[in-house]
Amino acid sequence: MIGDTRYRIAEREDIVSFLTIERDVYAGETPWTFSHFEHEIMKNDRAMFLTAESDGRIVGFIGARMIPETASVHLSNLAVLTAYQRQGIGANLVIGMCDLMQLLGAETITLEVMRDNMIAQAMYRQLGFETTEILPDYYENQLDGLWMVKKLGALNDRFDKN
Ligand SMILES: CC(C)(COP(=O)(O)OP(=O)(O)OC[C@H]1O[C@@H](n2cnc3c(N)ncnc32)[C@H](O)[C@@H]1OP(=O)(O)O)[C@@H](O)C(=O)NCCC(=O)NCCS
Structure with a gap:
């Protein structure tokens, strides 16, 4: 929980809300279909989605794919409902995903925009x-x-401080 927004691992039940967010931010379009989200959330062992909830509704999401061969992670999708933008939710989703992936061993995060x-x-x-x-x-x-691209510091850097 950061502020009034709750962040958690995404579930299949969230996908309908993700599509609503896509339509909201992409002028009615859904670049990712239900099946795209379903594949990443339910079937792809190397993928993960996080959900942001505020006021009892789903207001944002972020997805990532791990690439163990290069110790890197690729951010696959990110959006925040227009009415909830500019409150730090997008940044918190990116930071949360980077922190989680760093714990899992990622050294680099990539994305295309x-x-x-x-x-x-x-x-x-x-x-x-x-x-x-x-x-x-x-x-x-x-x-x-x-x-x-963003380089993540080696995790030991953090723990060595104490
Ligand atoms: C990109 C997106 C996820 C940002 O979400 P958000 O919750 O509004 O982002 P934040 O509130 O955390 O803003 C973080 C920073 O982004 C920039 N930013 C966000 N909205 C902005 C705006 N309207 N104008 C200028 N800069 C903006 C600012 O640098 C901001 O930091 P600041 O508030 O300290 O100035 C959101 O705009 C969105 O869903 N866009 C449509 C989908 C999209 O483009 N996804 C990314 C695909 S690669």
């Missing part, structure tokens, strides 16, 4: 992500993507 999504880019930069690559025509609408 549309080049014109200045809001998400501002948030990621504020959280320590840096752009390492431009991905030309990455998205279906021919928009470029940016590849962003």
Whole structure:
């Protein structure tokens, strides 16, 4: 629980709310379908979703996929209901996922973001992500993507302090 928002591991029952959030933030579109979410939450052992709840409703989510071969994690999806944006929920979801993944051994977090999504880019930069690559025509609408990376400190750095 951070502030009035509760963060927890996502469940299959959350997916309908995730689709509602997608429609809200993507002008009625759902880039991920029920099956995409279901696969990641129920079937993919290397994937995890977190849910943010406020006022008794689901207001945000974040997904990630572990890539053990490179000790890295890729953020797969993130959104916060418009009415609940700019309250720190998006940042808390990213921080929460990074902390969890660091505990599980991840050393690097990666993501891709549309080049014109200045809001998400501002948030990621504020959280320590840096752009390492431009991905030309990455998205279906021919928009470029940016590849962003954040190095997580070795977990021992934290524990060595005491
Ligand atoms: C990106 C998104 C998840 C951010 O969620 P949020 O809960 O509003 O984010 P936060 O309140 O934690 O904001 C964190 C930082 O993001 C930036 N930011 C957020 N909203 C912003 C806005 N409207 N204008 C400018 N910067 C903004 C700011 O740097 C902010 O830090 P600050 O409040 O200290 O200035 C949300 O805007 C969203 O769902 N967008 C649509 C889906 C999307 O783009 N997902 C990311 C795909 S890669």
